[in-house]
Each structure stands twice: as structure tokens, then as C-alpha cells.
Amino acid sequence: MSPDRPDRPDSRANPSESQPTKxxxxxxxxxxxxxxxxxxxxxxxxxxxRFPPEPNGYMHIGHAKAVVLSxxxxxxxxxxxxxxxxxxxPEKEEAEYVxxxxxxxxWLGGDWTGCDPDNHESEAGVTFASDYFERMYAWACExxxxxxxxxDEQTAEQIKASRGGPGKADTPSPWRDRPAEESxxxxxxxxxxxxxxxxRVLRAKIxxxxxxxxxxDPVMYRVxxxxxxxxxxxxxxxxxYDWAHGLExxxxxxxxxxxxxxFEDHRPLYDWFIxxxxxxxxPERTGSGPGAGGERDAANTADRxxxxxxxxxxxxxxxxxxxxxxxxKQLVDDGRVTGWDDPRxxxxxxxxxxxxxxxxxxxxxxxxxxxxxxxxxxxxxxEGAQRAHLNKVAPRRLAxxxxxxxxxxxxxxTLEGPNLEGHRRDADGTEWMDAVNNPEDEAAGTRLVTFTRxxxxxxxxxxxxxxxxxxxxxPGGEVRLRYAYWITCNEVIKDDAGEVIELRCTxxxxxxxxxxxxxxxxxxxxxxxxxxxxVSAQHAINAEVRLxxxxxxxxxxxxxxxDPLDDLNPDSLEVIEAAxxxxxxxxxxxxxxxxxxxxxxxxxxxxxxxxxxxxxxxDRPIFNRTVxxxxxxxxxxxx
RNA sequence: GGGGCAUUGGUGUAAUCGGUAGCACGAGUGAUUCUGAUUCACUUAGUCAAGGUUCGAGUCCUUGAUGCCCUACCA
Numbered sequence: 084m085s086p087d088r089p090d091r092p093d094s095r096a097n098p099s100e101s102q103p104t105k106x107x108x109x110x111x112x113x114x115x116x117x118x119x120x121x122x123x124x125x126x127x128x129x130x131x132x133r134f135p136p137e138p139n140g141y142m143h144i145g146h147a148k149a150v151v152l153s154x155x156x157x158x159x160x161x162x163x164x165x166x167x168x169x170x171x172x173p174e175k176e177e178a179e180y181v182x183x184x185x186x187x188x189x190w191l192g193g194d195w196t197g198c199d200p201d202n203h204e205s206e207a208g209v210t211f212a213s214d215y216f217e218r219m220y221a222w223a224c225e226x227x228x229x230x231x232x233x234x235d236e237q238t239a240e241q242i243k244a245s246r247g248g249p250g251k252a253d254t255p256s257p258w259r260d261r262p263a264e265e266s267x268x269x270x271x272x273x274x275x276x277x278x279x280x281x282x283r284v285l286r287a288k289i290x291x292x293x294x295x296x297x298x299x300d301p302v303m304y305r306v307x308x309x310x311x312x313x314x315x316x317x318x319x320x321x322x323x324y325d326w327a328h329g330l331e332x333x334x335x336x337x338x339x340x341x342x343x344x345x346f347e348d349h350r351p352l353y354d355w356f357i358x359x360x361x362x363x364x365x366p367e368r369t370g371s372g373p374g375a376g377g378e379r380d381a382a383n384t385a386d387r388x389x390x391x392x393x394x395x396x397x398x399x400x401x402x403x404x405x406x407x408x409x410x411x412k413q414l415v416d417d418g419r420v421t422g423w424d425d426p427r428x429x430x431x432x433x434x435x436x437x438x439x440x441x442x443x444x445x446x447x448x449x450x451x452x453x454x455x456x457x458x459x460x461x462x463x464x465x466e467g468a469q470r471a472h473l474n475k476v477a478p479r480r481l482a483x484x485x486x487x488x489x490x491x492x493x494x495x496x497t498l499e500g501p502n503l504e505g506h507r508r509d510a511d512g513t514e515w516m517d518a519v520n521n522p523e524d525e526a527a528g529t530r531l532v533t534f535t536r537x538x539x540x541x542x543x544x545x546x547x548x549x550x551x552x553x554x555x556x557x558p559g560g561e562v563r564l565r566y567a568y569w570i571t572c573n574e575v576i577k578d579d580a581g582e583v584i585e586l587r588c589t590x591x592x593x594x595x596x597x598x599x600x601x602x603x604x605x606x607x608x609x610x611x612x613x614x615x616x617x618v619s620a621q622h623a624i625n626a627e628v629r630l631x632x633x634x635x636x637x638x639x640x641x642x643x644x645x646d647p648l649d650d651l652n653p654d655s656l657e658v659i660e661a662a663x664x665x666x667x668x669x670x671x672x673x674x675x676x677x678x679x680x681x682x683x684x685x686x687x688x689x690x691x692x693x694x695x696x697x698x699x700x701x702d703r704p705i706f707n708r709t710v711x712x713x714x715x716x717x718x719x720x721x722x
Numbered sequence: 723g724g725g726g727c728a729u730u731g732g733u734g735u736a737a738u739c740g741g742u743a744g745c746a747c748g749a750g751u752g753a754u755u756c757u758g759a760u761u762c763a764c765u766u767a768g769u770c771a772a773g774g775u776u777c778g779a780g781u782c783c784u785u786g787a788u789g790c791c792c793u794a795c796c797a
Contacts, residue, residue, distance in 0.1 A: 104736060137797050172796065239795050246793055249724030253793090284795055294725040296793040305795035324797050348726055348792050395727085397790095402733095450746070452735045454728090457790050461733055464747055474760065523760070554758065563756060597756045614756050689757050716758040 106453035108394050112156065112339055115392070121338045130162030131338045134193065135169045135212075135331070138180035138312075141423050142187040142431040144465075145406040148399035148448040153341050154193045165335050166195035167210040171327050173311040181312075185209065187431035190680055191441050212322075212331050213313045219322050219330050220274065222360050222388075223285060223303060227266045231359050232303060233259055234269040235286045242284075246299070252292035253299050259288065270304075276319035278306050287326070289355060297352045301325055329353045332391040340391040343398045344457060350393045361387040396453050401462045402638035404429045405647045419651065420634075426696075426707050427634045427655050437631060438684050438694030438709030443469040459639060469710050473684060473692040478520050478527060478675050481565065481616045482687035482706075483663040484628055486539035488620065491570065493589045494536040502595035512536055513619070516596065518566045520674055528674050532665055534567045537620040539663045541689075544615045545586060547575060552719070554613035556586070562613040565688065569594035569611055616688045623663035626704035629696065630657040662706075669704065684709070 105113065112130055115121060122129040132153040136142070142150075157164035166188060170176050182204065188195075189203035197208020226232040235242070235256045245254045266285075273283050285304040293299050303326040310316045332340045340353075364387045405411065406429060414420050414428070423430050426437035434444065446468040451460045494512065507515040514534045521527035540556070549557040556562045561571040574587035593600040602608050632655045641647035671683055678684060683695040691711035699705040 104738095106735095135797090139797080169797065175796075242795080243793090248793065251724090281795060286795095296725080299793080302795050307795085321795095323795075328797085344727070345791055346797090350726095397728090450734080454735075456728060456735090458734060461747070464734075467747065470759090479757080519756090522755095522757085552758095565756060567756095611756095613758080616757075686757085686759085689759070691759095712757075712759050714758070719758085 107455075108152070108156065108339070108341065108396060108453055109159075111392070111394060112160065115338065116160070127160040128162050129338060130157055130160035131164070131336050132157045132162070132341055133165040133167050133332065133335060133337050134188070134195070135167045135328070136184050137169045137172070137175070138177060138184060139172070139175040140180060140408050142184055143406050143411070144401060144404065144429045144431070144434060144444070145399050147191060147431070147444045148451070149341065149343070150188055150191050150193050151445050151448040152396070152453065154195070156339065156341065162338075163196040164193075165210050165337070166193065166198070166208070167212065167331060167335065169324070169328065169331070170211055170213045170311070170313060171322050171324065173307060173309045173321060176312055178312045181206070181209075183432065187435075190431065190435060191444060210331075210335065211313055212327055213311060215327075215331055215334050216314065216318055216322070218334065219327060220320075222330060223322075223326070224267060224270065226287065226303075226359055227263050227270060227285075229359070229362065230263060230288065231362075232266070232285055232287050233261055234266040234273070235259070235284050235300075236269075236282070239281055242302075246296075247291070249294075255291055256286070256300070259300070270320075273304070273306050273320045274318065276308060278319075280306050280308055282306060285320075287356070287359070289352075295348055295351055297325065297349055298355065301352060325349055325352045326356055329357050329391065329393075330388075333357060333389045336389050337391040340393045342393060342395055344395050344455065346393065347395045350395070353393050354390070357388050357390045361390070364388075395455065397455055397457050399448060399451060399460060400458070401429075401447075401460045401465060403462045403633040403635050403640070405635065405640050407647070410647050413648065414634075419648075426629070427631050429634075435680065435682070436697060436707065438682060438692060438707055439469055440472050440684075441680075442472045446472065462633070466710050470692070470712070473686065473709070475523050476521075476676055477684050477686040477692055479518070479522070479688050480668050480685045481518070481532060481618055481665045482626075482628075482668065482690060482693070483539045483541055483616065483618050483623070484630075484659050484687075484690065485542040486661075486663045487542040487545060487583065488585045489538045489540050489570070489617070490585060490587050491536050491538070491590050492573070492587050501592050502598060506595075507531075513621070516566045530667055530672070530674065532566060532667075533619045533622045534564075535619040535621050538564075538617045539620055539623060540564075540586075540615050540617045542583075544613075545572070545583065547583065554716075555615060556613070561609070561611050562615050563594070563597075563611045564617050565614050566596060567617070568592070569600065616690075618663045618665050620663075622666050624666055624669050624704065626662050626664050626668070626706055628659040628662040628693070628706045628708065630659065630708045631655060632657075664704070664706075668706075670701070686712075 116127050116130065117124060134150055134153045154164045168181055185206065186204055194200070195208055199205035199207040223232060235258045237256055245256065247253045269283060270285055272278065283306055284302045286300045286302050289298045289300055291299050302323050304320045304322055306319060307321050308319050311318060365385055366387055411428065415423055420428055424432035424436050426433055443465065447465040450464060450468060512535060515531045516534050517529045518532045519529055544555040546553055546555065546557055556572050558572055558575055561569055563569050568590040570588040570590045572586050572588050575583055576585040576587065578584045591600055600609050633652055634655050635647060635650045636652045637650040640650040668685065675683065685693050687693050689712065692709040693706040694709055696705040696707045
């Protein structure tokens, strides 16, 4: 025990912004910076990262952490982060995906070096692997010349057949030891389009008996006679990921190449390619070379290539969610959801449409930590992060989802009342109540809501045969109407089918706006335990409200049967056609926050957080439920 | 069969040289509350296993167990 040990950073000293200690990637970066591995020792600004999506699909929640990590790491060091599209396979990639990925990353808060701060759709500053094809080609020729690569004329099937296995070496290709000149010539003709798809590949000559299969003469280039969404028909050969990725990182002077766990086995190959090119070259110049725009001086080709450090971490994998592209596509194609941006989808566009906030996604990404442990992350943690953010900023509104009519029988048109001083009451009997916009934010102010003789309350807030712990309205019972009066239920009216269709109640004029009624003759003070939300029948607007639930019923969909679709939740969507909302929800009001993404979000009191759906029109309001409020009554009742 | 990586309360994560196993979420109890929300307080429960080294092991050594990834001309 050493009493003078220095205090370690403690979460209590910094309760809001998580991270009690630095995670393993931050520690690795710190060590590199301190050692001057990439430039002057202690210069944090050399730290360079990249987020390298392949433009072959839509971003989903599983990508969010990689975005947060890569951009965050660069920014916390004052370094840079590139958005680079890894567009090395023209058979799967489209420009459409480039656009959607750019939009999603900007929404998440990613701002790469060179991006246009005002235009969230702009390609400004974005880099593309395809921009580097020429340089990659030259380096490949260099490897051939060094005897480290060869053109193989075997078919894919033949190569597959010659693969050995664990403890069993591959059988060498008959072309493995052909002269460099021959490979060089063939490689040039592959590039020129002389050969058919799959007829020839360029392979690295490494180790046919390597226990790491990635090192058994991996393919570097394949022939693909197909136009590329950016380079058109300029190329007939395309580089493989393993060959291309380290070179892309090198060209952009990336210092720390962050990727997910499944690439651990590829790191030796990543390193081998850079080292192979560097073999026989001059030592790298001090520093990482000129960095602007990620370009290297072309005259530097005889210098050693910059060699980034690949670091792997465990991807974000929430429960009750599937991120397999194939499965998501199947959901869309089978019509189980309305599209890639269905609010139930784990895509970034789906989460956005559902009303989720980038703040919550970022908090979730950080709260789950950065480790190499392949964990499954409780979706409840995300929901909690979502509530925590929205609780602070979302304006409160009154919304009755399943209306039940309430008539205040003793409501008359008298203009007087015990507590009416200074409050507005119209000739038609409409009274105006002050409602707090956000109890968490005094600056949000108050608004007025109208109270009339006929109201709607929530159906589930009334029970004829209520259990003792039911604090809401029951026959003969009294409750508070939020921001308004206490009412007592005197009469229950049912239709022929026996269904409750109206409640006839009386109100106590002494209870306006939270006031307690005066004590009775014996000095006893009346109390109510329940507070209900309500809307004026006369003033309420009708709206469609979409209630979303988890798409899957199992924490790990498909764990049992192998097919996640077997665990699909049949009740993941409930549409309420005619909810009754307070009129302030009809359009944006001045006291609402300015949401950066333009999506209007609210808390419907006692229900949850909702946002305006993009299908909504002025004459057709539609709200999506983002997440419910915590409900300890429902939880207790479920037991 | 071979290789790589991992394993700390229910869940996710901290723990510097080997030196008080901490935090968050969840769960439970209570307080506050014009949202059964929020907020606050308290409680709960843990080092994969077995050996070894040591005054002292989550940490080092040995053996084992379990999980994930890897034999694409995808990334």
C-alpha cells in the first residue's frame, strides 16, 4: 500500500461524460504519440484516422460506434479523420449508397477533414479508394519485379482445389515461379482488358503453409470487366481489400487504422504488403510527410511507405436487432417493413425517421465501451440513452392516444371562479390553462391549453373495477387533470355492447392549476394520487400515431433456429388512426427547440417521446413513437 | 485438426509496478413530484476452473474449460 499513489481519473470527478479511464485504443495512441512514432514526440495532431465504408448498402446502428470512434479519436487529439469510400468492387457498389452514407455520417456528427460544414450532402473532402488505383498498380508492379507477386492463370475453382487446410500446405500454382517479366506483361494486359473475368489473378508470393490462411498467396487483383461507378471503364482489374486497404491508409497518412475484430487475422497481411513495398527503400523521412488533402508528394515514391497501425475492436451489437445486410434486405423485399428507412429498421435512416437522436447514438456507443470482448449490448441501454437526451430537450405536450369522452357536468358558462383571477375564460366556456413546456428547462417557458366542458382522457386511465393500487380514475374516484382541475367520476355511460363510451364527472373549482382544495369541516385535506393528461374535445386535432415495438422478440434473433426471421415480432407496429392532440402539435411553435436535423420531437406526457413522421402534411399529422417513458405501474401490473 | 482473439455482479465495463475489486445500466426499497416520468438516497450481486510463484494475484506462470473469428477472384 503506497499512500502517495497519484489519484486516478475517477468517474465521480466527471460524471456526465462517461469514460473514467482511457480505453485501450486511446492508450495505444497515447503511447505512440509519446514515443514520437509518427512525428515529433508529443505532437498529438499527427493522429489520423479514417472511416472506410464500402458503398454497397445502407449504414446501420452497428456502424455507429465505428463512426463515433474514428472521428472522435482524431478530434480529441486535434488530428484528422477521413471519410474514404472503399470502392474496390464494381460488382456491388453504387453512387446511391455514397450519397446515403454521407448523409448518415453527417447526421451522426461525423465531420471529416475537408467536409463542407454547411452542406450535409456534399462530397467535399471525401476520398475514394478508386482515386488511388494508379498508384496501387505501380506498387503491384514493383512487387512483381521484386519477385513477391505473380500472375496466376488458374481458375478460381482450381485455386480453391489447391488450398490445403489446417496443418496442410497449399499445393503451389504452376505459375508461381514464372519470370517477373512474364507476370509484368500479363498484368499490364489484364489491366488493358485483354482477358475475361476470372481468367487471371495477381497473387502475392508469401507462404503456402502459413497457419494464417490469409498469408497463403492471397489474391491482390482480379479481372472484372465491368464499369465502376466512379472510374467508368478505365480499369479492368480491381484490387482486393487486403492489398488496397493498407495502401489507402498509407496514402492518407493514417496513423491508426481502426477496424472490427474480424480483421485481426488480416493484420499480418496488412503489414506484410507495406513491408514488401518498403523492402529495399530509403527510410521514411521524419514526420508523416505532407498531409494536406491526404496527398503524398509523387516524387516520394522511392521513400518508404507510411505504415499505419491497424487496431481492432468489438463492434456494437445490440440485442433485439439484426444487422446482417442479407436479412435486412429480406425484411424489405418481403414487405415485413415499409423500406430501408422504416422506423423499426436498425438502419441509420430508420433510426432517424423514428426520431432517435445522434446524441443518443453517440452516448450508446461510448457507454458500451471500447474493448475486444465480443459482447452483446442491451438495447435497453440505448433506449435509456435516448430517454436521457430527449428528457432534457423535448417539449412536453398533451396527447390522448385512445380517447374516452369526459363531460364535466357542473361546468357552466359562469365567468367567475375562486381561482380565476387573471386567467382567461371565454364567453363560450373555454378556459385557458398554463402548461409547462419542459420542467427540465425553465427557459422553455409555458404555453396555454384550453379546458372545456367536454374533454378526452386516455381510455386506460379509467377502470371500472380497479385494483387498490390503481391511482387513476374509477367510479366515485377523484383525480387531477394535469394543469387543470380535480374531477370526480359520478356516472359511467356504456353503449349497447357494454363498452364504456363516456364518463360524467364534476370538477372542483378550488383545485385549479395545482392548488389544493380547502380542508373540510373536520380540517382534513383531500388528496389525489393520480394526474391524468387530457385534451379539450372541441379544440383537439386528430392525428395518426404510429407505435413501434422491437422488430424481434428474442434478444439474439435466430439464436435458436438459425433464422432471425423466425423471431419476428408480429406486433412491432400499431397504428392509431385518430388520436386526439392538443392544438399546439399542429405545427412548429416558437418556443420549440431548433433541431439540427429539422425533425420535430416532443414528449407526449405520460406516454413517451414522439416525432413528426416525414409522411406528415399540414392537413395530415403523423407522429412516430421513438421510445416510451419508463412505466413502473405497467411493470408492476405485468407481474 | 491448425491459427487468431477473448473471458471481472443479471448486463456492459474500470482497476498504473502484483497492493482497498470501482462505475454505469438493470433489479429492489424509500423520499420528492401537478408526468406511476424526472431527480435523490439506500440496497443488491462479481474476478471461467484447477494448480503454482508471492507477505500479497483480476493482474505473473502451468494446465484445462468455454465463446467468437479464419481455408471468397467480398469488405
